[in-house]
Amino acid sequence: MTGHRGRAWIELDRTALASNLTLLRSQLPKGCELMPAVKANAYGHGACLIARELNRLGVQAFCVACADEGAALREAGVTGMILILGYTHPDQFPVLERCRLTQTIVDESYALLLQEYGERHKKDPAGTVFSVHLGLDTGMHRLGVPWEHLDQILAIFRMNRLRIDGIFTHLCASDLKTPEADALTRAQIGAFYQTLNALYQAGIPKVRHHLLSSYGALRYPAYGADYARIGIALYGTLSTKEDLEHCPLPLTPVLSLKARVASVRPIHRGETAGYDLAYTADCDRLVATLSIGYADGLPRALSCGVGYVLLHGRRAPILGKICMDQTLADVTGIPQTRPGDQAVLIGISGREQITVCDLAARAGTISNEILSRLGERLQRVLI
Numbered sequence: 114m115t116g117h118r119g120r121a122w123i124e125l126d127r128t129a130l131a132s133n134l135t136l137l138r139s140q141l142p143k144g145c146e147l148m149p150a151v152k153a154n155a156y157g158h159g160a161c162l163i164a165r166e167l168n169r170l171g172v173q174a175f176c177v178a179c180a181d182e183g184a185a186l187r188e189a190g191v192t193g194m195i196l197i198l199g200y201t202h203p204d205q206f207p208v209l210e211r212c213r214l215t216q217t218i219v220d221e222s223y224a225l226l227l228q229e230y231g232e233r234h235k236k237d238p239a240g241t242v243f244s245v246h247l248g249l250d251t252g253m254h255r256l257g258v259p260w261e262h263l264d265q266i267l268a269i270f271r272m273n274r275l276r277i278d279g280i281f282t283h284l285c286a287s288d289l290k291t292p293e294a295d296a297l298t299r300a301q302i303g304a305f306y307q308t309l310n311a312l313y314q315a316g317i318p319k320v321r322h323h324l325l326s327s328y329g330a331l332r333y334p335a336y337g338a339d340y341a342r343i344g345i346a347l348y349g350t351l352s353t354k355e356d357l358e359h360c361p362l363p364l365t366p367v368l369s370l371k372a373r374v375a376s377v378r379p380i381h382r383g384e385t386a387g388y389d390l391a392y393t394a395d396c397d398r399l400v401a402t403l404s405i406g407y408a409d410g411l412p413r414a415l416s417c418g419v420g421y422v423l424l425h426g427r428r429a430p431i432l433g434k435i436c437m438d439q440t441l442a443d444v445t446g447i448p449q450t451r452p453g454d455q456a457v458l459i460g461i462s463g464r465e466q467i468t469v470c471d472l473a474a475r476a477g478t479i480s481n482e483i484l485s486r487l488g489e490r491l492q493r494v495l496i
Contacts, residue, residue: 119373119492121373130163137347149343156344183214184211195212218247224275225272243274246279249308321339325337370458386441427447427463429450
């Protein structure tokens with residue numbers, strides 16, 4: 114019963130994080146800073162833990178999804194720029210100021226909201242209110258001002274309550290290796306730089322710009338610009354096993370997921386285990402109950418033998434349906450299993466390994482979703 118004392122927990126390898134950071138920096142042009150994506154609790158890794166460690170490693174720019182995520186980082190003592198990539202409700206505009214957060218302009222009407230708020234609430238008539246980055250829609254059609262609408266973009270740059278510190282776009286197909294995806298990506302890149310040139314010709318001073326996320330940095334590194342918004346790659350994986358196998362960098366997984374064996378018991382041929390009679394023993398079996406379930410982020414799609422866990426360096430198939438807080442595993446072939454043992458759900462045990470890509474493939478999804486849904490009640494520890 115050695116190691117962490119929790120029922121289920123996440124171990125974070127700080128050496129792997131530092132190695133990935135170094136590799137990704139080397140992939141990009143000189144002068145391009147990493148802006149790690151620590152949204153969704155740093156893809157399940159623990160945003161405050163990861164961001165503080167990255168601060169220690171010299172990172173001074175981050176991006177998150179919402180104001181609450183940014184505020185939590187500030188409360189944890191994280192320094193540097195924190196860019197909110199998504200929408201912030203006007204009721205939370207004071208949070209942007211109080212926590213020194215940089216807000217994305219998601220469209221023209223949103224820029225007007227920020228400008229009007231600044232007119233109403235700022236006491237210093239000569240001051241600016243909000244640090245912002247202007248989002249450009251070059252083909253994702255999600256957020257940002259359409260790049261063709263130069264008049265709108267220029268109008269936003271001239272709003273006196275906005276300090277535009279950056280401009281960016283998001284490449285929607287840089288993860289695909291097809292001629293059609295490459296053509297779209299290059300069209301987006303072209304539209305982005307065409308807009309920048311038009312702004313400079315109109316007399317707008319240059320601001321920092323960025324357009325690459327993880328896949329863009331790996332496949333189009335020459336367009337590193339001033340920042341690269343690195344997410345999944347920083348954590349040592351990519352969305353699928355195939356992508357990871359073709360990755361040009363030897364990334365190292367940062368996260369391992371483990372759980373305690375709560376109980377070990379025999380069941381006899383013909384007996385059922387778990388909910389809904391989903392498993393019936395075909396012979397006498399030994400069953401371990403693990404202290405982790407779908408409320409912790411273990412996909413229910415791994416039920417009934419689709420997934421497995423590692424115990425004592427061997428595979429133990431998942432039996433029956435994964436429960437909210439517990440999971441059953443067949444340890445018939447691992448009779449040394451005892452209560453208190455560590456089961457590995459993502460990570461290494463002996464010579465066996467389960468990667469998050471393996472788990473995602475069995476669950477029918479991508480590693481990004483698996484990681485980002487890992488539960489808040491899981492304890493996280495840097496090792």
